[in-house]
Amino acid sequence: xxxxxxxxxxxxxxxxxxxxxxxxxxxxxxxxxxxxxxxxxxxxxxxxxxxxxxxxxxxxxxxxxxxxxxxxxxxxxxxxxxxxxxxxxxxxxxxxxxxxxxxxxxxxxxxxxxxxxxxxxxxxxxxxxxxxxxxxxxxxxxxxxxxxxxxxxxxxxxxxxxxxxxxxxxxxxxxxxxxxxxxxxxxxxxxxxxxxxxxxxxxxxxxxxxxxxxxxxxxxxxxxxxxxxxxxxxxxxxxxxxxxxxxxxxxxxxxxxxxxxxxxxxxxxxx
Amino acid sequence: xxxxxxxxxxxxxxxxxxxxxxxxxxxxxxxxxxxxxxxxxxxxxxxxxxxxxxxxxxxxxxxxxxxxxxxxxxxxxxxxxxxxxxxxxxxxxxxxxxxxxxxxxxxxxxxxxxxxxxxxxxxxxxxxxxxxxxxxxxxxxxxxxxxxxxxxxxxxxxxxxxxxxxxxxxxxxxxxxxxxxxxxxxxxxxxxxxxxxxxxxxxxxxxxxxxxxxxxxxxxxxxxxxxxxxxxxxxxxxxxxxxxxxxxxxxxxxxxxxxxxxxxxxxxxxx
Numbered sequence: 084x085x086x087x088x089x090x091x092x093x094x095x096x097x098x099x100x101x102x103x104x105x106x107x108x109x110x111x112x113x114x115x116x117x118x119x120x121x122x123x124x125x126x127x128x129x130x131x132x133x134x135x136x137x138x139x140x141x142x143x144x145x146x147x148x149x150x151x152x153x154x155x156x157x158x159x160x161x162x163x164x165x166x167x168x169x170x171x172x173x174x175x176x177x178x179x180x181x182x183x184x185x186x187x188x189x190x191x192x193x194x195x196x197x198x199x200x201x202x203x204x205x206x207x208x209x210x211x212x213x214x215x216x217x218x219x220x221x222x223x224x225x226x227x228x229x230x231x232x233x234x235x236x237x238x239x240x241x242x243x244x245x246x247x248x249x250x251x252x253x254x255x256x257x258x259x260x261x262x263x264x265x266x267x268x269x270x271x272x273x274x275x276x277x278x279x280x281x282x283x284x285x286x287x288x289x290x291x292x293x294x295x296x297x298x299x300x301x302x303x304x305x306x307x308x309x310x311x312x313x314x315x316x317x318x319x320x321x322x323x324x325x326x327x328x329x330x331x332x333x334x335x336x337x338x339x340x341x342x343x344x345x346x347x348x349x350x351x352x353x354x
Numbered sequence: 355x356x357x358x359x360x361x362x363x364x365x366x367x368x369x370x371x372x373x374x375x376x377x378x379x380x381x382x383x384x385x386x387x388x389x390x391x392x393x394x395x396x397x398x399x400x401x402x403x404x405x406x407x408x409x410x411x412x413x414x415x416x417x418x419x420x421x422x423x424x425x426x427x428x429x430x431x432x433x434x435x436x437x438x439x440x441x442x443x444x445x446x447x448x449x450x451x452x453x454x455x456x457x458x459x460x461x462x463x464x465x466x467x468x469x470x471x472x473x474x475x476x477x478x479x480x481x482x483x484x485x486x487x488x489x490x491x492x493x494x495x496x497x498x499x500x501x502x503x504x505x506x507x508x509x510x511x512x513x514x515x516x517x518x519x520x521x522x523x524x525x526x527x528x529x530x531x532x533x534x535x536x537x538x539x540x541x542x543x544x545x546x547x548x549x550x551x552x553x554x555x556x557x558x559x560x561x562x563x564x565x566x567x568x569x570x571x572x573x574x575x576x577x578x579x580x581x582x583x584x585x586x587x588x589x590x591x592x593x594x595x596x597x598x599x600x601x602x603x604x605x606x607x608x609x610x611x612x613x614x615x616x617x618x619x620x621x622x623x624x625x
């Protein structure tokens with residue numbers, strides 16, 4: 084009679100903790116949340132290791148549908164597997180609140196999150212300011228928030244982690260304008276790349292001209308952190324534009340004031 | 355021929371990931387770093403689950419002694435178990451750099467960290483500013499940094515996570531003044547409590563009188579996050595002073611501007 088939110092870590096089926104695995108094995112139903120992030124392995128691998136059928140949980144199931152998950156957890160043990168740490172996305176905190184309101188017990192099994200895994204780059208985590216999000220450009224939107232976050236952080240000497248947009252199974256704006264019953268298939272998942280993120284910041288720089296993020300700005304592009312296939316490169320924005328970071332997920336770091344040990348760490352990622 | 359830095363997560367022997375466990379099982383030597391944080395279980399439990407002898411690694415072994423760990427890893431596979439995520443403390447990044455300089459391969463297995471586990475409180479992680487550290491008062495020191503961090507974050511509407519001091523196996527200032535060979539036993543581990551942290555901030559407020567952290571300030575005290583025995587309480591500083599948060603580790607959160615969903619989450623932790 085508990086809703087378990089279980090972190091899966093950053094990469095594949097082996098990133099779950101022993102505690103998380105024990106709970107999955109004894110849960111009545113197991114869901115995998117697959118729209119705020121992706122897991123880099125096949126469902127078969129998950130199901131083989133977990134010894135359980137894993138059901139996909141899309142945004143509709145987690146956020147709408149009158150709290151299906153919460154209802155199910157009032158009758159038995161339900162495990163919702165979440166990539167990263169389950170408390171780092173608003174979505175899952177909302178689910179926790181809905182469960183609390185209905186008197187359903189929630190337990191959380193923490194795991195690695197991109198927010199701390201970026202520590203591998205060598206910039207000290209306590210010197211990061213607010214996290215920025217860079218989203219895909221959308222018709223009628225002109226979002227300068229990430230630029231302002233980088234600006235404020237830089238002014239305070241702090242580093243900025245930019246999380247990059249992911250669109251999984253989202254209907255397009257055009258589709259959303261149609262009546263629900265006439266909507267087509269959702270688009271294929273799209274993951275913003277380091278290159279697209281740099282272009283997004285440069286586009287704002289071009290409009291604002293405040294010299295916050297230019298093609299000379301040193302930054303760090305990361306891909307697939309937490310996996311053996313991770314790639315990290317440090318260099319000027321224009322240099323990183325020429326890099327192919329490969330498969331998702333990517334993120335971008337804009338450093339603030341660098342300590343000499345941080346400088347030394349960045350040397351590891353230059354070419 | 356690899357130095358593995360393996361995150362153990364926040365609580366006990368079952369918080370390691372399957373990937374971490376596999377590496378521990380096949381490593382030639384296994385160390386547990388036991389001075390930047392503590393694991394809440396007995397060594398026997400670790401050794402039983404890991405099927406391996408686990409050696410304690412104190413500050414001396416990890417930071418000094420000419421890189422014993424790095425040397426050992428140049429001859430075989432060495433696993434250093436670290437509470438939390440291994441890349442969140444400067445110490446381990448320094449180790450990584452020393453290994454890189456000697457051409458020794460380092461692999462990291464990420465895990466949960468307090469920096470993201472605080473998400474369970476319900477304040478959105480991307481709205482945290484810089485992290486503050488509150489240290490035990492020391493003769494001749496008058497550190498206002500955490501107060502200034504809270505001040506800057508508040509001004510920007512951001513939340514502040516205050517990490518609290520831990521002194522494990524450290525010789526006292528008095529002992530450090532003696533010749534090495536005359537030094538006595540290190541002190542017993544000490545962990546700063548929520549109460550001590552609040553007092554530390556109030557002491558600075560008393561001197562600065564900038565109305566940043568008073569006994570009316572709403573804050574959130576946390577203890578043992580990531581364990582079943584976690585305790586979270588939200589309330590005015592003076593109310594939290596009356597709370598017993600029990601066993602370590604504790605941390606303190608000073609919220610910035612609250613979104614209504616965050617307000618609602620905090621209600622869960624009021625009494």
